[in-house]
Amino acid sequence: MDMATKTPHVLCINPWIYDFAAYDHFSRPLGLLYVAAYLKSRGVEASLIDCMDKHHPDLLKRQGRSKPKLTRYGIGQFHREIIPNPECLSYMPRHFARYGWPEDIFISELKNRPAPDAILVTSGMTYWYPGPRRVIELCREHFPGVPILLGGIYASLMPDHAQQLLAPDHLVTGPGEIEAANILADILKMPHLRENHPTNIDDFPYPAFELYRHVDYYITMASRGCPFRCTFCATYKIDENFNQRKPDAVIEEIFSQTRRFRVKDVAFYDDALFMQAKKHIKPILREVAARKKDLRFHTPNGLHARYIDEELAQLMFDSGFKTIRLSLESVAKERMRDIHNKITPGEMTRAVKNLIKAGYRPRDLETYIIMGLPNQPQEEVLETILYANSLGIHVRLASFSPIPGTKDYERAIENGYLPKDPDPLITNTSVIPLFRTREAYDEFYNISQFTRMLNEGLKLDVKLIPENGLRQTLFKAFDRVRTWE
Ligand code: B12
Ligand code: SF4
Incomplete structure (x- = not known):
């Protein structure tokens, strides 16, 4: 091809995850796919290396499989390789790992392309x-001189740290479609990339899932951002x-993209999917239910249960919501007030009742409960867990992760x-x-194992909470056992 007419090409990369645990729970680099789609729509060619892609033929060969092992919704384990714990986390009694491809597969991907x-x-x-640090290191080695743009959550929340440690040529904070196009206008010598950006959220293209060799599920967002400002959350940043x-x-996106990629599962990444439900999510779900396409919907991110009235609960059931995670965080009054008055136990109970009336079994529902906040007593966490268990719903413990720029991060530093x-x-x-000690970890582990036991109990119909049931006998037995020699 004549060099003068060659379409400029950008390589998009989703790095490995380095962590103690990682699971593909509808986990795709959605932001990168939006940026890639926008650039493609403006005449740039884009390709993708996703280090977490379970369908890579070399990875499958090494695993001795022809297809990745997935659950019914297309999710599943990532490949992992254990690596030494970082020095600062050496006390952790768990393996640290690089999740995703073995490194040499990534290197041959780089070598095999212009x-x-x-x-x-x-x-x-x-x-x-x-993950991004290693990706950038290897890209510098294999493609010296090629400009590197870094964006995403870490880049947005810790731009100075990222600039210092990863030294990308350009660092983008916040939504990246327009910013990436502006930067690339010079690099690719495509001045039009700087002009005529859409101003309406619906005029941006759908995420570029076509860059994958195989699509297991589709992800979308019906909204961006969140109107709340919870003390531990960085969404507004x-x-x-x-x-x-x-x-x-x-609606158009859901039907056209699930048809295009032949998938049944759709996850929403929205932070506030149920805001102004009457004029937003309800008409969407009404239409989905009416078309009877047997789609399944998943909300890995927590939902605002407050807005689940009888009508919304029924629409969720009829349109095929399967993974339902309700944000509860804590039942302690002061905590709720402090977090943002997002929900009360009464509202949670009502939402669960509405969902059950609509056709769900309680154990089909999950709730996020937060632990490890500054000055949060253990009793508060246990009380919240027991409350959720009394509703018959599955508990997902989320350990608090202090995020730069949030109120709780500042408080954590202020309080030492x-x-x-x-x-x-x-x-x-x-x-x-x-807390960062082995003892704190063990305590958390005990609570999480207790939670697991309660969750398992739900499946077996064992109820510990009712006044005169197993609970009384159990406590008496505990007391007696304690006096044994
Ligand atoms: C969906 C989601 C999840 C999903 C999965 C996410 C995934 N991909 O694997 C689930 C529910 C599993 C999850 C779990 C958790 N999450 Co989460 N999650 C999110 C959420 C809501 C959306 C992320 C997203 O994809 N947004 C959509 C896209 C469109 O936005 P984006 O990625 O920012 O991309 C844009 C820009 O960044 C930029 N961009 C992106 N890439 C690039 C690249 C280039 C080159 C350029 C130029 C631009 C660019 O352009 C994009 C388009 O505008 C965010 C909150 C938020 N609003 O960001 C929290 C968030 C990332 N999660 C957070 C947290 C705390 C967690 C948990 C730790 C919660 C817990 N305590 O258990 C767990 C941990 C998971 C783990 N294994 O460690 C924190 C971040 C924490 C941190 N320290 O970084 C966030 C910010 C929410 C918060 N509480 O403040 N999460
Ligand atoms: S925790 Fe949820 S409701 Fe609160 S600000 Fe973050 S996204 Fe919004």
């Missing part, structure tokens, strides 16, 4: 920075505006729980970041 005109690297959790898409545009400029590695959710 040098791109620019490389776009995304970043996830702040404490996953070793990443995207300070709250914007909802037009219901018709979301965190050093002033902590290495993000110590804020990993698995390590009970504010």
